[in-house]
Amino acid sequence: MTKPKPVGPDDHELVRELHAQHLSRNEIARRIGRSGRTVSRIADHLGLTFERGDLVKAATEARKIDARAKRAALANALLDDAERMRRQLWQPADYVDHGGKEFIRVDWTTPEPTFADKTKIMQAVGIAVDRAVKLDEYDADPGIDAAKSMLGALARGLGAAYDQLTQAEAASDGG
Structure with missing residues (x-):
């Protein structure tokens, strides 16, 4: 089995950029070649969320x-x-x-x-x-x-x- 490549600053920056484009967690994972779980961990570390509820709350407000x-x-x-x-x-x-x-x-x-x-x-x-x-x-x-x-x-x-x-x-x- 191959060892997964370590998560680096480039991964963090890509997740931040793609999240800003309102892409889903799974779409970001597909684009950067990482698992959804890895993208979720990076997003948590960056203080980002993929909950639509936040967007809906902001739009409603x-x-x-x-x-x-x-x-x-x-x-x-x-x-x-x-x-x-x-x-x-x-x-x-x-x-x-x-x-x-x-x-x-x-x-x-x-x-x-x-x-x-x-x-x-x-x-x-x-x-x-x-x-x-x-x-x-x-x-x-x-x-x-x-x-x-x-x-x-x-x-x-x-x-x-x-x-x-x-x-x-x-x-x-x-x-």
Whole structure:
């Protein structure tokens, strides 16, 4: 029987290079002319592993990080949308009507949206803020109470503004 050749630095370097190419233990063994057991010993010595679980865990973690970043960006965009919509409450509003038998188009502008439209705007603002808060809560660490508190205060403030609009309508309807 022939004696196996000793494992040397070249074997270690080859295992390191081929492992970096995500080759299996058996494929590395075939390429360098060594047994799978020898390749496993070299890999252990180099701190390398052939467990797919490690790759799957890393890929899963990367996907979670990407999704977390997307949710954060979406939450910020929703808050930006809520701000833009809320500003519309106090801006001139353009209206168009196609009424009558002749379908005559009538355009007009009011100093502010009608109360009904303000109500719809506030509902849309509330929905946008609510969804942003939920996205933030999904990824929140327990130590992020300050951010949650700020978003909660914003939501309560928007709710109070909505209540004021509702009271103003009730007062104008009654008087």
